[in-house]
Amino acid sequence: MTINVAMTVNGKAVSGKVEARTLLVQFLREHLGMTGTHVGCDTSQCGACVVHVDGKSIKSCTLLAVQAEGTKVLTIEGVAESAEKLHPMQEAFRENHALQCGFCTPGMVMSAIDMVKRHNYQLDETTVRRELEGNLCRCTGYHNIVKAILAAAPAMKSAGV
Amino acid sequence: MYDFTYHRPKTLADAVNLLKGKDEARPMSGGMTLIPTLKQRLARPSDVIDLGGLKELAGIKVEGNNVVIGGMTRHADVASSADVKAAIPALAHLAGHIGDPQVRNRGTIGGSVANNDPAADYPAAVLALGATVTTNTGKHAADGFFKGLFETALGEGELITSISFPKVEKAAYMKFPNPASRYAMVGVFVAKSASGVRVAVTGAGSCVFRVKAMEDALAKDFSSAAIKDIKIPADGLNSDIHGSAEYRAHLVGVMARRAVDAANK
Numbered sequence: 001m002t003i004n005v006a007m008t009v010n011g012k013a014v015s016g017k018v019e020a021r022t023l024l025v026q027f028l029r030e031h032l033g034m035t036g037t038h039v040g041c042d043t044s045q046c047g048a049c050v051v052h053v054d055g056k057s058i059k060s061c062t063l064l065a066v067q068a069e070g071t072k073v074l075t076i077e078g079v080a081e082s083a084e085k086l087h088p089m090q091e092a093f094r095e096n097h098a099l100q101c102g103f104c105t106p107g108m109v110m111s112a113i114d115m116v117k118r119h120n121y122q123l124d125e126t127t128v129r130r131e132l133e134g135n136l137c138r139c140t141g142y143h144n145i146v147k148a149i150l151a152a153a154p155a156m157k158s159a160g161v
Numbered sequence: 162m163y164d165f166t167y168h169r170p171k172t173l174a175d176a177v178n179l180l181k182g183k184d185e186a187r188p189m190s191g192g193m194t195l196i197p198t199l200k201q202r203l204a205r206p207s208d209v210i211d212l213g214g215l216k217e218l219a220g221i222k223v224e225g226n227n228v229v230i231g232g233m234t235r236h237a238d239v240a241s242s243a244d245v246k247a248a249i250p251a252l253a254h255l256a257g258h259i260g261d262p263q264v265r266n267r268g269t270i271g272g273s274v275a276n277n278d279p280a281a282d283y284p285a286a287v288l289a290l291g292a293t294v295t296t297n298t299g300k301h302a303a304d305g306f307f308k309g310l311f312e313t314a315l316g317e318g319e320l321i322t323s324i325s326f327p328k329v330e331k332a333a334y335m336k337f338p339n340p341a342s343r344y345a346m347v348g349v350f351v352a353k354s355a356s357g358v359r360v361a362v363t364g365a366g367s368c369v370f371r372v373k374a375m376e377d378a379l380a381k382d383f384s385s386a387a388i389k390d391i392k393i394p395a396d397g398l399n400s401d402i403h404g405s406a407e408y409r410a411h412l413v414g415v416m417a418r419r420a421v422d423a424a425n426k
Contacts (some may be wrong), residue, residue: 001166020167020209021199023403041298044197047263056266062196063267066167067213111262133343134261 007068009034010078013017018065025049027065028075036076036106040136047135050107051075057114059134076106079113088159089113092152093145100139111135112149121157123150162199169211173322174216176210177297183208188320190233190272193264207259218271220323223248226328232271232321236277237262239270249290251332251350251424252306255282258336260343271321280344280398285334288328289350292330293325310367317335329354331383333423335416336364339403346404347412351420353383360417365398365409375417383425385418 006015008125009032013122016031028034028051037060040048044062050058086094089109099105115131116123123131130145137145168297170176180186187206189195190213198204212218218233221242228248230239238243240257254323259265259273259282273283274294287294287303294301296319306314315321329352336348345364358379360372378387398406 001164003167019164021162021164044193044264047261050263057263059263062193063212064167064192064196067211068170069169113239115262126406131262134263136394151298 003066005065005069007070008072010075012114019103020064020066022065023061024051024053024063024065024068024073027068027108028060028073031065034077038103038106040103040107045134045136046104047107047111048072049106050110050135052110053113055114057111074110076109079109087113088155089116089149089152092148092155096144096148098140098144098148104135104137104139108132108135108137108145112145112152116149116153116156119153120147123153123154125150163202163205165199165206165210167211168208169214171214173297173320176212176215176320177318179208179210180320181249188212190275191235191268192272193260193268194272194276194278210222210270212320215268221245224325227325228252228328229323229325230270231323233269234271235269236260236268236273238264240265248328249267249326249332249333249375251352252286252290252326255286255334255350258282258338258343270324274324275313275315275321277307278344278362279367279369280339280346280348281309282334282336282345282348282363285345285350285361285363287324288371289334289352289359290326290332290370291328291352291354291359292327294321295323295325296321300416300425307369312368327354331424333420335420335423337412337416347409347416349413349416349420351379351417351424353379353424358383362413362417365393365413367399368395370412372417379421383421385421385425387419388414388421 001020028037038048040046044059049061053071128149188210207308218231220231222229223244235308236259244251292303332352334350338343347365348363350361358376360375363369374391375388393410395406395410398409400406
């Protein structure tokens with residue numbers, strides 16, 4: 001079954017013809033060519049594919065593209081203010097050496113931004129670790145990721161993002 | 162994933178009509194179980210009826226002594242609901258520990274209860290709290306609703322519209338989550354109300370079940386000491402790469418005692 005879908009991705013109206021079974025992550029990567037969102041496990045466990053749909057973090061490998069019809073999608077490509085100015089969360093990941101191979105990073109950053117906002121910019125280490133349950137990293141041991149998120153929370157607040 | 166025909170009805174009546182008209186149609190609420198199942202080609206529905214457009218099924222209300230949660234209400238919304246936290250904090254706690262934040266943003270209470278995964282959390286709350294499951298055709302009491310492995314009393318074309326949980330005096334849910342999936346290796350929901358004590362166990366067997374010996378002991382003395390000598394037989398419990406039946410039987414006792422202690426706090 002072929003269906004027309006239309007949604008907003010990173011503030012831009014996009015549309016395309018997809019099969020009913022096309023996943024949102026496939027639509028982003030293969031139809032729109034936006035390969036910042038990764039597929040790690042493809043079984044809803046690793047979180048490399050996390051994007052925001054209508055402001056909520058979700059795993060785009062476990063959502064059909066047609067389910068995102070009419071929604072506002074935010075991906076890793078859309079979080080920075082400009083090519084020169086990173087989002088405070090990205091900046092904190094860089095400052096704190098929160099990535100090694102970088103494969104999990106897009107999902108980590110998207111989950112982290114959602115987490116900081118949901119907790120009203122106030123987080124402690126235990127909360128960050130618990131909130132990261134849906135994101136796997138096989139390089140860093142998480143330590144620097146946790147540090148980066150804790151550092152980004154006040155930075156996001158003062159930047160008003 | 163095999164391809165299928167996708168429908169997104171706007172009303173419950175349309176959803177039911179679509180389900181009834183097709184032989185191999187499957188309803189989809191949050192899709193947190195159905196989509197992975199389709200990806201593994203473990204199911205091949207002709208039609209997927211997406212319930213995501215049924216706004217009438219989402220939401221939380223307090224009606225007298227009951228908290229009524231719409232079938233399409235997401236786990237994250239139950240976990241953060243001020244009404245649920247005030248009326249039945251154990252239920253909010255349970256919802257906040259399902260899967261991970263991204264799963265909780267999509268998964269729904271109706272989907273979880275209708276699917277009746279042997280390791281799902283919600284069935285333990287429904288059974289221990291003596292909830293009532295309301296559908297488009299009628300009402301089901303919790304006892305008798307969960308029939309077996311992935312099996313419930315729901316008939317063809319029957320969709321959960323809401324679940325009504327009576328407030329109780331004390332309750333708590335304790336689970337030992339699988340370290341990878343966060344599904345319950347064993348989860349025990351304990352609830353004490355004017356009509357008695359109910360203890361429901363998920364994750365341990367093929368379907369959620371009550372433990373009468375613990376309920377009787379706790380009715381006389383609602384303390385973890387009262388159930389410390391009660392042994393759960395391992396016969397018929399789940400045995401897999403994550404743990405043996407004996408291990409799960411032991412965990413039922415441990416989680417039940419922790420739940421009683423948490424309820425008494």
